[in-house]
Amino acid sequence: MTVGVIMxxxxxxxxxxxxxxxxxxxxxxxxxxxxxxVGRQAMRDLRETLADLAxxxxxxxxxxxxxxxxxxxxxxxxxxxxxxxxxxxxxxxLASGTCLPxxxxxxxxxxxxxxxxxxFIESATTAEVPWPVGGLxxxxxxxxxxxxxRRRRMLFDLAVGVQRRLGVRRRSPAGLVPHMGSQWWxxxxxxxxxxxxxxxxxxxxxxxxxxxxxxESYFQTLARRHARRIESRSLTLSKFDFQGKxxxxxxxxxxxxxxxxCFVARKIWPRADRxxxxxxxxxxxxxxxxxxxxxxxxxxxxxxxQRRTRGRAGLYMQSRFPNKHWENGITAAPYSVFQGFDExxxxxxxxxxxxxxxxxxGHLFAPLRAEFAEGQSVVQGALPDSAARRDYxxxxxxxxxxxxxxxxxxxFQFGPGDVQDIAWALAExxxxxxxxVSGAWAVxxxxxxxxxxxxxxxxxxxxGIESAHLNILRSPHVRARVRIWTLAEYLESPSEALRPxxxxxxxxxxxxxxxxxxxxxxxxxxxxxxxxxxHPFLMGDFPPExxxxxxxxxxxxxxxxx
Amino acid sequence: xxxWQSYRLRLQRKRFRLRAWRKRRELRLLRDRTAQIGAGDIxxxxxxxxxxxxxxxxxxxxRRMGVAHFLIVxxxxxxxxxxxxxxxPDVSVWHTAHSYKRARYGVDWxxxxxxxxxxxxxxxxxxxxxxxxxxxxxxxxxPALTDWLDASSIKSFGAMLLDMYPKGRIGAQPYTEGQDxxxxxxxxxSGNYTIKRNKRFGNLWIQGGPRARVFFPxxxxxAPALNKVPLVKxxxxxxxxxxxxxxxxxxxxxxxxxxxxxxxxxxLLHAKFLSTFRAKAAExxxxxxxxxxxxxxxxxxxxxDDDPDLWCRWSESYINWRQLEILGLMSKGNWA
Numbered sequence: 034m035t036v037g038v039i040m041x042x043x044x045x046x047x048x049x050x051x052x053x054x055x056x057x058x059x060x061x062x063x064x065x066x067x068x069x070x071v072g073r074q075a076m077r078d079l080r081e082t083l084a085d086l087a088x089x090x091x092x093x094x095x096x097x098x099x100x101x102x103x104x105x106x107x108x109x110x111x112x113x114x115x116x117x118x119x120x121x122x123x124x125x126x127l128a129s130g131t132c133l134p135x136x137x138x139x140x141x142x143x144x145x146x147x148x149x150x151x152x153f154i155e156s157a158t159t160a161e162v163p164w165p166v167g168g169l170x171x172x173x174x175x176x177x178x179x180x181x182x183r184r185r186r187m188l189f190d191l192a193v194g195v196q197r198r199l200g201v202r203r204r205s206p207a208g209l210v211p212h213m214g215s216q217w218w219x220x221x222x223x224x225x226x227x228x229x230x231x232x233x234x235x236x237x238x239x240x241x242x243x244x245x246x247x248x249e250s251y252f253q254t255l256a257r258r259h260a261r262r263i264e265s266r267s268l269t270l271s272k273f274d275f276q277g278k279x280x281x282x283x284x285x286x287x288x289x290x291x292x293x294x295c296f297v298a299r300k301i302w303p304r305a306d307r308x309x310x311x312x313x314x315x316x317x318x319x320x321x322x323x324x325x326x327x328x329x330x331x332x333x334x335x336x337x338x339q340r341r342t343r344g345r346a347g348l349y350m351q352s353r354f355p356n357k358h359w360e361n362g363i364t365a366a367p368y369s370v371f372q373g374f375d376e377x378x379x380x381x382x383x384x385x386x387x388x389x390x391x392x393x394x395g396h397l398f399a400p401l402r403a404e405f406a407e408g409q410s411v412v413q414g415a416l417p418d419s420a421a422r423r424d425y426x427x428x429x430x431x432x433x434x435x436x437x438x439x440x441x442x443x444x445f446q447f448g449p450g451d452v453q454d455i456a457w458a459l460a461e462x463x464x465x466x467x468x469x470v471s472g473a474w475a476v477x478x479x480x481x482x483x484x485x486x487x488x489x490x491x492x493x494x495x496x497g498i499e500s501a502h503l504n505i506l507r508s509p510h511v512r513a514r515v516r517i518w519t520l521a522e523y524l525e526s527p528s529e530a531l532r533p534x535x536x537x538x539x540x541x542x543x544x545x546x547x548x549x550x551x552x553x554x555x556x557x558x559x560x561x562x563x564x565x566x567x568h569p570f571l572m573g574d575f576p577p578e579x580x581x582x583x584x585x586x587x588x589x590x591x592x593x594x595x
Numbered sequence: 596x597x598x599w600q601s602y603r604l605r606l607q608r609k610r611f612r613l614r615a616w617r618k619r620r621e622l623r624l625l626r627d628r629t630a631q632i633g634a635g636d637i638x639x640x641x642x643x644x645x646x647x648x649x650x651x652x653x654x655x656x657x658r659r660m661g662v663a664h665f666l667i668v669x670x671x672x673x674x675x676x677x678x679x680x681x682x683x684p685d686v687s688v689w690h691t692a693h694s695y696k697r698a699r700y701g702v703d704w705x706x707x708x709x710x711x712x713x714x715x716x717x718x719x720x721x722x723x724x725x726x727x728x729x730x731x732x733x734x735x736x737x738p739a740l741t742d743w744l745d746a747s748s749i750k751s752f753g754a755m756l757l758d759m760y761p762k763g764r765i766g767a768q769p770y771t772e773g774q775d776x777x778x779x780x781x782x783x784x785s786g787n788y789t790i791k792r793n794k795r796f797g798n799l800w801i802q803g804g805p806r807a808r809v810f811f812p813x814x815x816x817x818a819p820a821l822n823k824v825p826l827v828k829x830x831x832x833x834x835x836x837x838x839x840x841x842x843x844x845x846x847x848x849x850x851x852x853x854x855x856x857x858x859x860x861x862x863l864l865h866a867k868f869l870s871t872f873r874a875k876a877a878e879x880x881x882x883x884x885x886x887x888x889x890x891x892x893x894x895x896x897x898x899x900d901d902d903p904d905l906w907c908r909w910s911e912s913y914i915n916w917r918q919l920e921i922l923g924l925m926s927k928g929n930w931a
Contacts, residue, residue, distance in 0.1 A: 274929045278747060285734035302739055334931050341929030344857040348923045349790055351755040351822060352860035354799055354851045361855040414786020415909045417808045425815040426789035436923060437786035 036061055036138075036145055036219070037122035039111045041104065042130035043068035043097060045303035046079045049130035055313045057088040059138035062119040065089060066107040069096040090114060100182050104216075104248040105241060112225055123149060126219045131300040132269060133282075133312050141268075141296045145219070152224050152260040155214030155267045156253040169193070173245040174211040175202045182245070203243070206236045211244075212253040217269035217299065220256065227259035228252065270295035270327050272334040275342055280334050284308055289333065295325040347436050347464075349429065363462040364435040368443040369538065370465055373473025375446045377520070378527070378547040382446070388545075389538045391442040398423070398451035403430070413437040420452075427455040435464070442538060449474050449498035460505050465513035468534050471503060472496075472520040472572030476550060479558040485565070493567050500571065521573030524549070600795075608843040611834040614699070615706035621693040622668060622704060626681045629664070629712055636663035637737055639719045640709060642701035643669060645878075646723040647676035648871060651773045653723045654683060660727070661736035662719065666712060668704045670695050695884040702835050713829035717741040720825050720839050721863065724776075727754055727825065728916045729861035730927040743930055744828070751842065752826040753850030754861035757783050757924060758804045759913065760868040760905035769870045776866035782910040784808065785922045788821070796841045798822060798848035805868075805905040810894040819891050823863055824850055859928030862919050868905060 038056045042049040042065055053063045065083075067076055083089045092111035097103040108127060115125055124145045134141070145151075159170045169176075176196045180188040205211060220228075231237060237255065241247040256263060270293055272280040279300045282290060284307040290298055291311075301308055344353045347365025355361070369391070375381045386393040386406070395404030403418040405411075410418050414437030416430070423430040435443060447459075447467075459465045474495045478488050506515045516534065523530050528546040535543050560577035562569050632638065639662045646653075654665065664685050669677045671692040680688045691704065698704050709718055719737075721727065729740055729752070744752060759780040761768055768779045788803035799822050807818035823839045827847060835842050842848060852858045872895075880892045911922070919925045 274747075276747070280931060281743060281746065283731070283735050283739055285731060302735075302742065304736075304738065337927065337929045337931035340857050340927065341852075342856045344852065344855050344926075345923065348857075350788075350851075350857075350860075350923050350926070351753050351790075351799060351801060352851045352858040352926050352928065353856065354790055354792065354853065355855045356853045359853065359855045409908075411808075411907045411909050413909055415784035415805070415808060415907055415911075416787045417812065419808075419812040419815075421813045422789075422807065422815040426791070429789040433786045433788070 034123040034146065034149075035121055036124040036126050036142055037115045037119050038063045038126045038128055039092075039108060039115060040065045040128050040130055040132075041068075041097070041107060041111075042066065043071065045130060046071070046075055047082075048301075048303045048309065050079055050082045051309065051313060052128075052130070052133065053083060053089050054086065055134065056138065057086045061088070061138055061142075062115065062122060063089045064092050064111045064115045064118075066092045066111045067094055068107075069094045069103075088119075090118060098181055098183070100178075100246045102242045102247055105251045108248070108252075109229065109238075113229055116222060116226055116229070123222050124219055125222065125225050126268070126297070127217055128269065128297060129217070129299055131303065132217070132297050133299070133301045133308060134297050135270075135290055135312055136294065136296050144296070148264075150221060150223075151262045151264050152218070152220045152256055153264050153266060153268045154218035154220060154253060154256050154260075156212040156256060156263060156265050157214055158210060158212055169245060170213075171211075172197075173213075173250065174205055176245070177201070177203065177243050178245045203240070206233060206240050208258065209237070209240075209254055210257060211250060212257050213250045214253045214265065215267040215269070215271060216248045217267050217271060217297075218252055218256075219268050220252070220260075224256055224260045228255045231255065231259070268296045268325065270298040270325070270330065271300070272330065274334070275338045280337075282308065286330075287311055289330050293325065293327045293330050294323045295327055347432060349432055349436075362464060363458060364432050364464045365439050366435055366442070367464045367466065367537075368435055368445075369534070370445060370447050370459060370467045372447045372468065373470030373520070373523075374468070376448070376473040376476045377470065377523070377549055377552075379550055381547050384545070384547040385444060388535065388543050389442070389444070389540050391444045391538060392438060394443065394445040396448065396451050397430075397434075397445040398427070398447060398453075398455055400450070400452060404446075424452055424454065427452070428458045431455055431458060444538075449495040449502065453498060453502065456502050456505050460508065460511045460513050460515070463512040463514075466534070466537055467506060467513050467515045469503070469506065469515070469517045470520055470523045471499060471517060472569065473523075474499060475520070475559065475569060475572060476552070476555070479552075479555050480550065485561070489562060489565050489567050492562055492569060496567075496569060496571055503571075519571065519573030521575055524552070604795075604843060604845060607836075608832075608834050611703075611706060611836065611843070612710065612832070615703045615710060615834065618693075618698050618703040619707040621691045621698065622689040622707070623691065625669075625677070625688040625690050626686070628685065628687045629666070631685065632664050632712065632716075635716070637661060637717045637719060637741060638663065638713050639665045639721065640705045640713070641665070641667050641721060641723060642695070642704060643667065643672070643676065643723045644695070645672045645674045645676060645875075647672065647674040647679060648770065648772045649723045649776070649866075650676055650679055652775060653726075654686070656726055657719075658685070660732070661738045666708050668701065668708070670701070695882075700838060700884075702838060706834050709829050709833075710831045714831040716829055717744075718827055718829040720827075720835065724866045725756065725825070725863040726777075726866065727861055727863055728919065728925070729754065730859060730916060730920065730925070730930055732861075732916055740930075741826075741828075750828045751824050751847040751850055752859070752861065753822070753824050754826065754863045755801055755924065756821040756823055756865050757862045757919070758806055758821075758865045758867065758905075759783050760805050760910075762906040762910070763904055764902045765868050765872050765905070766870045766902065776869055777864060777913055779870075780866055780868055781913045782906055783913060785909075785911045785924065789815070793841070793848075796836065796843070796848055797845040798824070798841050799851055806891075808907075809903055809905055810891075810898055817890055817894075824848060825863060826861075857926040857928050859930045860925045862916075862925045864913070 038061050056063050092114045095103040095107040182189045241251045282301050284305050346362035382393050392406050394406045397403045402420050403423050405418055416433055556575040556577050559569050559575050639657055666687050668689045680686050695701055760782050761779045784804045788801055791800045793800050801822040802818040811818040820840050824842050825839045876892050876895045880896055
């Protein structure tokens with residue numbers, strides 16, 4: 034008893050001949066179906082090449098269009114030939130011209146001999162199959178498909194649309210429950226014979242002739258009626274990408290294929306010489322009676338589909354440029370934005386760098402240059418500090434920086450003195466942690482002193498900018514993690530305020546809190562601004578007299594807007 | 596995109612094709628080996644001038660990759676490059692002494708040749724200092740890629756220009772004929788690119804890299820474009836618009852995914868900054884045959900006198916395509 038192979042061939046006849054020879058040499062009869070579209074000369078050459086092999090036969094030729102009935106008709110004829118001409122065949126394996134046996138044929142034969150009554154055919158009802166292409170599942174069986182999906186897509190879609198509108202519903206023959214699955218099966222002689230000699234064969238064929246992609250449903254459905262024992266899986270390793278096209282195997286997949294322990298793989302790139310040499314050459318020493326284990330290959334290809342459909346978050350490049358809201362994360366990793374802290378703490382940045390493992394930049398959006406950590410003029414990714422370049426594409430600047438420094442948490446300072454174009458991108462980014470002490474910009478003004486009229490103008494400008502920024506941070510579209518304190522609130526207990534921020538940076542209990550700058554006289558400064566008619570409101574309430582804020586006041590009300 | 600805009604682009608494409616047809620007369624066929632071109636062959640098109648020293652490595656690089664035939668327009672070289680090309684077994688050569696600029700930087704000439712010879716073929720259009728790298732290029736030849744693109748119904752393949760540079764002064768290590776240029780110019784900028792979308796043609800406009808960083812720090816908008824679509828399953832109705840940055844019809848420019856995923860893409864390693872650069876820049880400047888009044892070459896000339904070092908502490912040293920993939924400069928997409 035042995036296994037017979039039906040090969041459906043339409044291109045690369047040389048490779049098909051090579052594989053047929055391999056099967057036949059190991060006592061597996063082959064019935065080859067060559068697509069009608071193949072030219073006469075090529076067909077003659079193929080026959081000649083294989084003329085010395087009595088075990089290789091050719092079946093009646095059909096024209097095979099993707100998704101059409103031709104493939105099933107070809108398979109049925111070839112199966113009839115196989116059963117009729119080779120009496121010692123117990124299992125029939127359906128393969129294509131681009132399939133490649135990965136394990137010694139003897140192992141396949143032994144595997145099947147141990148399971149003489151089992152049909153290996155992937156077969157699931159339409160309700161449970163998530164893979165159909167083109168959005169059609171149950172409708173494959175209830176509509177008519179007069180147009181080719183590949184070549185007449187518009188007409189195809191139109192026909193589907195019209196039938197949906199009209200509520201066209203074909204009925205399947207009595208007793209048939211439509212099933213679908215991989216085209217590549219391995220059936221027992223009994224099951225295949227029962228399908229071929231089914232008393233309702235004519236009716237079945239008539240029904241499936243107008244089903245869409247019948248090669249994935251004809252045998253899958255009828256096997257359910259006739260089989261004694263179905264193993265719903267394919268012995269052929271065949272992976273599909275997100276458009277329903279089979280993945281192709283190349284030379285560099287050699288090890289992956291070897292370790293898969295699958296019996297047959299498709300599709301092999303016809304020019305993958307190393308694969309053909311390796312698997313068709315001197316008897317491959319496989320692992321004996323092991324079960325196929327395609328897990329590793331599954332994962333590799335699942336990753337490829339993931340990359341194609343979701344991509345790498347925070348990456349913008351020549352072949353990934355998502356529309357707004359489709360970024361799947363504006364930036365690549367979490368980062369922190371500090372507004373006002375640097376103004377009220379002494380040496381805030383060095384302290385932050387010491388306390389956390391983060392890279393701490395100054396004001397990245399300062400008007401003159403991007404103030405990178407450690408005064409660098411270029412950082413990771415060769416990103417320069419040029420303000421012109423940054424302001425030419427501020428979002429690209431931010432996303433590049435975060436992408437380039439994946440693995441190191443980034444912190445930077447921001448404030449009303451900076452270029453504000455980036456504000457919305459920050460607010461909408463769920464990776465951003467934005468902490469604001471509002472009104473803190475007044476502290477440097479207060480400490481700098483100088484011409485008060487000038488200070489007053491600058492204060493008014495900064496207050497206007499920060500106020501607009503706070504409006505952004507309070508908008509319902511914000512996805513960043515935002516914390517806002519007024520300066521007065523913050524000063525009541527800086528360590529309380531800093532704790533949750535640092536906790537998110539992975540520092541649960543900071544040992545120290547940086548010292549505050551000297552604010553003696555700040556209240557008076559604000560009062561003076563008020564007296565001049567400029568009303569500073571972002572800092573909260575400061576008494577005009579020289580008094581430190583009382584210690585026992587209510588806890589700071591940090592509020593989080595998300 | 597309205598009907599009107601779409602109609603205007605169609606007119607524009609026709610005009611380019613007409614131009615290409617008209618400019619054919621400027622080309623004189625020197626060596627015709629196009630009869631060797633077989634069905635399904637991958638063809639390489641290039642315009643060049645005085646690139647003799649680069650040619651041996653260039654031709655070998657693409658031969659090994661699987662390019663079957665080279666169709667080259669020689670813009671009046673006087674360094675022996677033309678004679679060298681004429682004796683290559685797989686090269687067809689055209690000669691012209693006409694203006695490179697008035698042939699829209701060679702695009703018209705090549706459009707004309709492509710429409711004649713590349714219909715139905717995968718056509719790769721590169722300069723002699725551009726070297727294609729694509730996913731798995733160390734284990735799979737170019738036909739593996741084009742077969743896969745065919746199977747996936749993809750008609751064009753994007754490959755961004757990646758400027759490579761040496762460490763130290765540009766002229767310090769002389770380039771010798773036949774040498775791999777990336778033994779010298781093996782550094783690149785990995786993450787300082789800006790991307791804008793060109794609404795009209797649908798392509799991305801990518802700028803950045805060492806040229807933007809060093810030559811255009813204060814005028815980023817003038818920095819040269821790096822986006823390219825060099826590999827197209829050509830149809831005689833297609834036309835490149837400006838260099839290989841843009842191609843019509845617009846659909847061919849959509850080499851990027853807009854819904855978060857990554858399409859497969861490659862990189863054109865750009866071996867511009869070799870010891871040959873200074874002389875080249877001076878010559879090109881004096882000929883005034885380059886884009887936008889040669890603004891790029893003028894910026895180089897301004898800086899070349901102090902012989903700039905493009906290298907910086909964060910420059911990356913080139914290893915292989917996998918490195919470029921990890922850095923996010925190119926992608927395997929769903930090719931696995």
